[in-house]
Amino acid sequence: MEICEISKQLLAAKKKKGLTFDQISKKIGLAEALTAALFYGQFVVEEDMAKKLCKELGLGKDVEEFLVEWPDRGLGPVVPTDPVIYRLYEIVQVYGYPIKALIHEKFGDGIMSAIDYTMSVEREEDPKGDRVKLSMSGKFLPYKVY
Helix, strand or coil: CCCCHHHHHHHHHHHHHCCCHHHHHHHHCCCHHHHHHHHCCCCCCCHHHHHHHHHHHCCCHHHHHHHHCCCCCCCCCCCCCCHHHHHHHHHHHHHHHHHHHHHHHHHCCEEEEEEEEEEEEEEECCCCCCEEEEEEEEEEEECCCC
16 A cells, blocks of 8 residues: 555654654544544544644645545555555454354344444553554444345
8 A cells, every 4th residue: 555645744744743643633532543544544534623633733734635535445456565454454364254254143144334433452461472452343234135
């Protein structure tokens, strides 16, 4: 996935200010994961939130306009090469069918929403080496037969 120029501006301003996504999310009133998604053009916000973020980071109108445009979501058609993103892709490749089977077994025929959805990333201390804890929660959407 190629990172667009506006995303690069947002990330550079974040770095220059020494802020984390969590700190920014609290300043603008948006969940941490959605704030990170916003920086990469994977989420859209209302004009007032875009203005608030741009003011906080010292960025201009071009960035504001980017933040309120409908996003082009997704990584693209190829297998990702970034190691972190690839491992997440690999998890879905290896555990996708087991996760699907468990969802169907517990909920019935349907899907987990990625729209009505929350996510968090936490650090979990472990004597054998710290662990990454991903929590994903999406509304169950049953398939309907008409």
